[in-house]
Amino acid sequence: DPEQEQRRLIKSIIDFIKLVTLECPWLLILDDLHAIDASSLELFLQLGRQLPSMPVMVIGMYDDRRISASHPLTIALNELSRHPTYRHFPLRAWRESEVEEFLRDIWKQPIPQALVQRIYRHTQGTPFYVEQVAKSLVDEGSITMQAGQWRFPDARQLYLPESVQEVVGHRLRQLPAGAREILQCAAVLGSHFQLQTLQVMSGQPLETLLNSLDVVLERQLALVNAADRFRFRNSEIQQVLYSELPLSQRRMLHRQAGEALEQLSQPRSEQVATELAYHFRLARDWERAVRYALSAARQAQRAYANEDALQWCQRALEMAEQFDPQQQPQRIIQQGAAQQIMAEVLTLIGRYDEALQILETARAQLIETPKTSEYPWQWASLCRQTAYIHQRRGEYEEALTWVQHGLSQLDQKIPTLERARLYIIAGRIYHMQAQYQEAQAQLEQAREMARALEQPQIEADSLRALGAVWFQMSEYTRAHECNMQCLQIYERLQDRQGQAATLNNLGTIAWKRGDFPLALKYFEKALENHHNMGNRWGECATLNNRGLLFWMLGDYERALATHQASTEIRHELRDRQGLGLSYNNQGLLYRDLGRYYEAQGLHEQALEIAREVGDRWGEAYSLTLLGLVARDLGQPERAQEHLAQATSLWQTLRD
Numbered sequence: 001d002p003e004q005e006q007r008r009l010i011k012s013i014i015d016f017i018k019l020v021t022l023e024c025p026w027l028l029i030l031d032d033l034h035a036i037d038a039s040s041l042e043l044f045l046q047l048g049r050q051l052p053s054m055p056v057m058v059i060g061m062y063d064d065r066r067i068s069a070s071h072p073l074t075i076a077l078n079e080l081s082r083h084p085t086y087r088h089f090p091l092r093a094w095r096e097s098e099v100e101e102f103l104r105d106i107w108k109q110p111i112p113q114a115l116v117q118r119i120y121r122h123t124q125g126t127p128f129y130v131e132q133v134a135k136s137l138v139d140e141g142s143i144t145m146q147a148g149q150w151r152f153p154d155a156r157q158l159y160l161p162e163s164v165q166e167v168v169g170h171r172l173r174q175l176p177a178g179a180r181e182i183l184q185c186a187a188v189l190g191s192h193f194q195l196q197t198l199q200v201m202s203g204q205p206l207e208t209l210l211n212s213l214d215v216v217l218e219r220q221l222a223l224v225n226a227a228d229r230f231r232f233r234n235s236e237i238q239q240v241l242y243s244e245l246p247l248s249q250r251r252m253l254h255r256q257a258g259e260a261l262e263q264l265s266q267p268r269s270e271q272v273a274t275e276l277a278y279h280f281r282l283a284r285d286w287e288r289a290v291r292y293a294l295s296a297a298r299q300a301q302r303a304y305a306n307e308d309a310l311q312w313c314q315r316a317l318e319m320a321e322q323f324d325p326q327q328q329p330q331r332i333i334q335q336g337a338a339q340q341i342m343a344e345v346l347t348l349i350g351r352y353d354e355a356l357q358i359l360e361t362a363r364a365q366l367i368e369t370p371k372t373s374e375y376p377w378q379w380a381s382l383c384r385q386t387a388y389i390h391q392r393r394g395e396y397e398e399a400l401t402w403v404q405h406g407l408s409q410l411d412q413k414i415p416t417l418e419r420a421r422l423y424i425i426a427g428r429i430y431h432m433q434a435q436y437q438e439a440q441a442q443l444e445q446a447r448e449m450a451r452a453l454e455q456p457q458i459e460a461d462s463l464r465a466l467g468a469v470w471f472q473m474s475e476y477t478r479a480h481e482c483n484m485q486c487l488q489i490y491e492r493l494q495d496r497q498g499q500a501a502t503l504n505n506l507g508t509i510a511w512k513r514g515d516f517p518l519a520l521k522y523f524e525k526a527l528e529n530h531h532n533m534g535n536r537w538g539e540c541a542t543l544n545n546r547g548l549l550f551w552m553l554g555d556y557e558r559a560l561a562t563h564q565a566s567t568e569i570r571h572e573l574r575d576r577q578g579l580g581l582s583y584n585n586q587g588l589l590y591r592d593l594g595r596y597y598e599a600q601g602l603h604e605q606a607l608e609i610a611r612e613v614g615d616r617w618g619e620a621y622s623l624t625l626l627g628l629v630a631r632d633l634g635q636p637e638r639a640q641e642h643l644a645q646a647t648s649l650w651q652t653l654r655d
Contacts, residue, residue: 007303008532010043014050025055033062033073035191035235041072048080064090093125102127106134107143107150114155122160128234132167133160139174139219168240175219178204179212183221186230187241188253188279195228200260201253255283262288270295277315286322290334293319297341306574309345313338332369336362336378343385348537350576350613352389359386380406380418387425392577394616394653396429403429420449420458424465431469432617433653439469460489460498467505471512480509497538500529504542511549519549540566540578544585551589559589580609580618584625591629600629620649 017026036044044060051058067073080086094102099120103111123129137143142158144151161167172180185202186193199209213230216222221237222230232238245253258279265272273295280289297312316338323331339362346355363382366375383406390399403426410419423446430439443466450458467482483505490498507522523546530538547562563586570579587602603626610618627642 010046013043014047017047017056018050018054021055026057028056028058030058030060032191032235033060034064034066034071036073038072041076045076045079048076048083048086052083052085061091094120094127094130095125096120099123099125099130102130103134106131109150112152112155115152115158118155118158118160126164128236129164129167132164132171135220136161136167136171136174139171164236165240165243168237169244171219171221172237172241172244175221176212176215178208179215182209182212183216183241184245184249185253185256186222186232187238187245188250188257191235191238192225192229192231195230197257197260197264200263201256251283254279255285258283258285258288270299273299274312277312281315281319284322286319287327287330290316290319290338294334294337294341297338301341301345306345306349310342313342313345329369329372332365333374333378336366336382340381340385343389347385347389347392349574350578352393352614355389356386359389376409376411377416377418379409380422382406383409384418384422384425387422387429391425391429391432393614394432394618395614396433396653399429400426415449415452417453417455417458420446420453420455420462423449424458424462427462427465427469431465431472434472436469436473440466443469456489456493457495457498460486460493460495463489464498464502464505471505471509474512476509476513480506483509496529496532497535500526500535500538500542503529504538504545507542507549508545511545511552516549516553520546523549536569536572537575537578540569540575540582543569544581547585547589551585551592556589556593560586563589576609576613577615577618580606580613580615580622583609584618584622587625587629591625591632596629596633600626600633603629616649616653620646620653623649 020026030044033044044058047056047058062073077088081088096116100111100113100116103116103119119130119133123133137158142153161170172183175183182198182202182204185198189197189201195209195213199206202209204212213222217224220233222232225231242250258276261272261275261279262269265276269276269292273292277289277292277296280286280292283289293312293316297309297316300306300309300312317335320331320334320338339358343355343358343362346352346358359382363379366378366382369375383402387399387402387406390396390402403422406422407419410416410422412419423442427439427442427446430436430442443462446462447459447466450456450462463482463486467479467486470476470479470482483502487499487502487506490496490502503522503526507519507526510516510522511519523542526542527539527546530536530542543562543566547559547566550556550559550562563582567579567582567586570582583602583606587599587606590596590599590602603622607619607622607626610616610622623642623646627639627646630636630639630642
């Protein structure tokens with residue numbers, strides 16, 4: 001997954017810097033931070049957090065006129081400013097003497113004072129403006145080299161552009177036509193560009209392209225970053241080029257950029273989905289723009305970058321509205337895909353009401369669509385997601401109703417993937433209702449169907465769910481067998497997420513069997529896998545179990561540290577339901593330590609969250625724990641009230 005690879009890459013880069021700077025300190029200089037992209041900003045922020053413990057100095061430069069108080073860079077700098085090693089140095093404009101010194105460095109000889117004064121007064125000492133004016137005067141031939149010496153005209157007769165944008169535009173117009181066309185292509189690609197992409201996009205022979213780039217580099221409009229990689233000398237140059245493009249030409253170049261990136265990234269074009277969605281959107285190629293926006297959303301979803309996933313889905317929905325009327329069936333299918341991803345993400349972070357509303361909209365749109373062969377599984381998929389949300393909220397009868405709605409659209413004589421998934425959902429619901437035989441029947445159907453369809457992933461998922469049922473029935477040997485079987489399948493599929501979840505389950509089984517060292521071993525291995533994948537949700541689940549084991553062993557210090565680590569991740573992920581569970585676990589620990597008021601406060605927070613997200617199981621559990629703490633505090637009436645509410649709710653859930 002590209003997003004998870006990015007997280008691992010950032011960690012690897014920082015680990016590498018830590019290692020090599022043990023022998024030799026580093027100085028890193030980062031320019032144009034106001035134009036930094038999201039991935040680079042994340043690396044910058046992660047590195048900044050580590051700097052106090054590393055022999056590294058980072059100098060970053062940015063134009064504060066181009067960022068607002070809500071700009072991501074501003075937010076990152078505000079966080080980094082809390083570190084004791086952070087320093088902020090506002091840069092002032094140059095004095096006249098400094099302008100003279102700079103011009104002397106360019107032309108390597110004394111400069112007429114009248115020319116220095118004219119440039120200084122015109123530019124007000126703005127460094128980049130001074131530099132561009134000086135180079136423009138050479139480009140246009142106002143300042144010439146004769147007999148090894150620069151010849152300067154009468155300063156009063158010179159025309160100086162009225163703004164930085166004008167002087168940059170003036171310099172660009174002095175370029176040969178071929179070089180200017182290449183720079184226009186590069187400006188559409190962004191602040192950085194690659195030779196291969198530029199060649200495919202422009203369609204020019206390599207030799208012609210290299211000759212044009214030589215002119216660009218000679219005029220210092222762009223710089224070489226690495227082999228075949230370039231960047232604009234300053235973001236102002238790229239912005240002027242882009243802003244001067246007529247709209248029709250801009251759209252054409254964005255299409256060419258998208259098609260070049262698409263061609264060069266095959267067969268894994270999803271790796272550059274964000275760039276492709278951007279270029280095809282500006283080219284008004286809505287079909288491809290939506291397709292790659294959805295690909296970017298799925299990548300963000302797999303990396304648990306939840307807000308990014310939601311934003312990409314929203315863009316896909318908006319762009320799908322631009323489809324031609326005759327593309328209505330395709331529009332509804334694409335919008336349905338975006339809505340399903342949004343619902344999955346919103347469910348993951350506990351925003352159940354919003355997820356249900358989106359699924360309701362998706363079902364209504366699907367009903368309006370002319371029926372195709374894909375309709376039954378699309379409807380069943382929407383019903384499955386709806387059932388899952390009701391399951392998470394403890395609304396089991398409602399969840400089972402939606403399972404039946406989904407199954408009703410599928411041919412019961414033909415094994416299908418969606419049927420197997422619905423059976424797994426049903427099995428988990430019956431498990432939560434303590435109807436273990438029915439749960440096993442549903443999960444066995446899912447397993448048999450997965451085998452018939454040769455779908456080992458679904459077979460492993462059903463085995464893992466079966467293991468959970470056997471575990472709940474205290475049949476630890478059978479639970480262990482199911483988890484070992486699904487672990488083998490996950491290993492064969494190289495499904496590291498499935499492996500980590502199964503290792504977590506095996507740790508819980510070993511714990512219940514009293515083999516605490518083996519349980520810790522499984523938990524540590526699961527944690528390592530989750531961490532290497534960047535799976536923060538999996539880390540939370542395993543940290544939760546690990547903390548409870550330390551609590552059972554009486555190791556309160558490690559238990560508290562583990563639960564606090566889990567709570568921090570839950571906050572980061574905005575996992576409201578999981579956060580309630582973490583609060584209750586910490587409350588159990590504080591109660592054992594005799595810190596009853598702290599325990600009470602945590603259980604009250606957990607209760608508030610459970611009611612907010614509609615988690616009825618969590619509500620019953622929180623009320624139970626509050627009743628026990630109230631009894632410890634000598635509050636019998638309050639204890640009785642909480643326990644009575646909990647008992648009533650537990651009975652409702654059992655019924």
